[in-house]
Structure formats: C-alpha cells, structure tokens
Amino acid sequence: MSSNFFQPVDASAVPRFAGLSTFMRLPAVASAEGLDIALVGIPWDGGTTNRAGARHGPREIRNQSSLMRRAHHVSGIEPFSIANVADVGDLSVNPINLLDGLKRIEDGIAAIVAAGAIPLSAGGDHLTTLPVLRAVARDRPVGMIHFDAHSDTNDSYFGDNPYTHGTPFRRAIEEGLLDPKRVVQIGIRGSIYEPGEHDWAVAQGIRIIYMEEFVRRGAASVMEEARAIAGSGPTYVTFDIDCIDPSMAPGTGTPELGGFTTREAQEMVRLLDGLNIVGADVVEVAPPFDLAGMTALAGATMMFELLCVMARAVAERRSQA
Numbered sequence: 001m002s003s004n005f006f007q008p009v010d011a012s013a014v015p016r017f018a019g020l021s022t023f024m025r026l027p028a029v030a031s032a033e034g035l036d037i038a039l040v041g042i043p044w045d046g047g048t049t050n051r052a053g054a055r056h057g058p059r060e061i062r063n064q065s066s067l068m069r070r071a072h073h074v075s076g077i078e079p080f081s082i083a084n085v086a087d088v089g090d091l092s093v094n095p096i097n098l099l100d101g102l103k104r105i106e107d108g109i110a111a112i113v114a115a116g117a118i119p120l121s122a123g124g125d126h127l128t129t130l131p132v133l134r135a136v137a138r139d140r141p142v143g144m145i146h147f148d149a150h151s152d153t154n155d156s157y158f159g160d161n162p163y164t165h166g167t168p169f170r171r172a173i174e175e176g177l178l179d180p181k182r183v184v185q186i187g188i189r190g191s192i193y194e195p196g197e198h199d200w201a202v203a204q205g206i207r208i209i210y211m212e213e214f215v216r217r218g219a220a221s222v223m224e225e226a227r228a229i230a231g232s233g234p235t236y237v238t239f240d241i242d243c244i245d246p247s248m249a250p251g252t253g254t255p256e257l258g259g260f261t262t263r264e265a266q267e268m269v270r271l272l273d274g275l276n277i278v279g280a281d282v283v284e285v286a287p288p289f290d291l292a293g294m295t296a297l298a299g300a301t302m303m304f305e306l307l308c309v310m311a312r313a314v315a316e317r318r319s320q321a
Contacts, residue, residue, distance in 0.1 A: 004034075006086045008070065016066040017224055022087040023122070024065045024304065029086045031203040036083040037307065037312045040112065040121045042105055045286075046098045051253040054125045057299065058090055060287040065300035072308045074270065075276030079304075079311035086226035088112065090237035098163055109135035109279075110152045112273035112290025115238040118314070120306060122299065126252060127153055129238050130168040133177040136236060136279040142228045143182030144169075145272065146264070148240040149189050149256035151208060153201040165253070165284070173204055180204035180234075184229045186222060186268070187211050190256035207309045211258055219264055223271035231274055237272060237274025237280040239265075239302050241295060249298045262298055269305040277313060280306045 008025040032038040041058025048054065071078045086159060087113040091108035093201050094101040097224040098100075109132045112119045121132060146152075146169070154175065156162050163172065172178045185201075189211035192198070200206055207229055215224050242252040247258035260268075286298040 005080060005084045008101070016162075016294070021059070021062045021064050021066070025069045026086050029088055032088050032112040032117035034084060035088070035115065035117040037085045037310055038088045038112045038115075038117040038119050039218050040083060040088050040108070040184065042121050042124035043090050043130055044093040044095065044101050044105065044123070045125040045253070046101045046252050047163055048125045049164050049166060049287060049318050052290060053288035054123055054253055054284050055095065056287045057124060057283075057285035058122045059284070060290070060293065060296040061285055061299045061303065062087075063299040065106055065291050067297065068300060068304045074146035074298065075273075075308060076314075077308040077312050079307045083213070083311035085307065085311065089148070093292060094232055102127075102163065106131035106134045107293070110138070114157055117140045117314070118277070118310060119279045120303060120310065121281040122285070122303060124163040126238070126240055126283045127163060127165045128283060129281055130163070130171055132279060132281060133172050133236060135179040140234070141176055141179040141280060143233055143235040144184075145226050145230055145235060145237050146183065146185040147187055147238070147243040148185060149187060149242045149259060150240070150254065151185055151188055151198050151201050153198070153206070155200070170200070182230055182233060182235070183207070184209065184226045186226060187214060189258050192300065200291055219271065221269045223268050227275060228273070232276060234278040235275050237277055237304070237306060239269070239280070239282045240280060240284045241299050241302075242284055243297055249295040251286050251288070251295030252284045253286050254284075256274055262301070264301060265298075266305055269302060269309065272306075272309045273312065275309075277310050280310065282306070
C-alpha cells in the first residue's frame, strides 16, 4: 500500500455514525489533483419529469456508504490500498436553470478529468450523465454499459424540451459523445409510450437487452456479450438504481416492477473487471421515496463494487507503466 494514498476512517477508532459524512469515510479534499479516482456528488435533478428527489441522493449515499469496509469479500480487492481515492465534494449546481446546471456539471467533471482522475459520481437524476459525458468524451466518443429500466433515448418531453432524464443518451449520440455500436443497455423493461419507442436507439446500433432476455440468459452470458460490445476502448458505466426491483430499491423517481435483485446487480458489476472504464456513475437514488435507507445503501454498495473494478484497473496500468 502506498503511504501517500488516502485511507477511510477506521470504524474501530471512530464509530460509523460519528464524524464527517463522506463517501466511504474517505477524506474530503478540495480538488482531484493527485487522485486516481475521484468520488463526487451531483445533487441535481433538474431533468426529472415526475417524482423529484434525486438531488438529495449524494448526501444519503454518503451516509449509507459508511457501511462499506476496506476489502471486497469475493475478489479480495482493497481499493484504497491500490488506488488513491477521495471525496472531492459536490459539484456546483443550479437548481432553477437547467442549461446552466448542465454547464456547471460539465465544468466540474472536466476539472476532475484534467487533474488526471477518473470520476465516479453519485447523482442526481440521469440527465446528469449527459454533461459528465461531455467532459469525459470531449476528445473522442466512448462506449457505454448502461444498467437501467429505461433506455433514456427519447427525443423530447412536453413539446420540444430536449433535456430530461429520459433523453440523455439520444443527445449524447447526436453530440458524438457515444459510439452507439459500443453501447449496451441492460435490464430495460416496463410500459412505454408507444410500440416503437426504442426504434431510434436500435437503428443507431445500440444493443438493448430487455429484462426478459436477461432472465432467460443469466448474468454471466449477458455480461460476456456486454464486454464484447464495449471491447477494449474507453467505456463509461452508468448505473440507474431503478434497474433494481423496487421491492429492494423503492427510493427512485421512476420505479418499474420486475427488475434485478441486488445480488444480480452486484454480480454484473463485478463482471466489468478488466474493462477500460473512463468514468462511472450511480444515479436516480431519491431519498424522499426511500425506506430505511435501503435504496441509498444499494447505491453506495454499487459505488463500492464499481470502485473495486476501477481501482484494480488503475493498479494494473500503474504496474505496466
């Protein structure tokens, strides 16, 4: 372990319910300089079309993340020993001006990328992923592995409004941020506005794996295909908490019955190991609709699962340098 890497507060020295609330009890730092992975909150839900509340997600995910310990019980990865990770706080947001909010998020993530760190963010609604991609994919399009109940490739809402949490990936493809032939969406389900709602996404080359197909094939088979689609190129991972069934994650803006179990979600994220991940997020945790913090705990756990995969990739690149 590098003596220069930040470490979480030891729960045997300071109990989990005490001290500052930061992601995984890591130090809070002012910038991403010197970090390998920057944990960052995006407390903004300006794209929500129905049940707002994801703006409160980062704060409660931080709280529940105090339950994360040092090592992964399956892989044995100790992310804080092999990568320098810290909480860089929340991005500056604008709760009443959508376009300014998007620009602030983009600028905040761009500063993290410029510092040489990989952003792992907690939203926020799913529109927050669009400005993150504008920063992460500024120099070239990236692939994406997308866990969600919804495709989020709609065109507009309430007339010609192009920016909602149901449109980010249509905009990202139009802006050249995503290579649609390297995008896979996993867990899509639920009622839709019209039978052809996903036709545009499929026509662009996006691979949509509906929940029913996942149930038939299982996690290992689905993730083998997802990894092949993403390939070795730069890849973004976005995890909408509503991909998990609302019986296990009720605190979200648009719950859909028939989703993943938390165990299935963990298994899939672990199977991302070895991919070239240039950024990731967990979005749509809405504490006002949560019960006993269970959705925020699921969000914090998925962030830890992602962190372990990302930290190992960082360590492998460092060893080869």
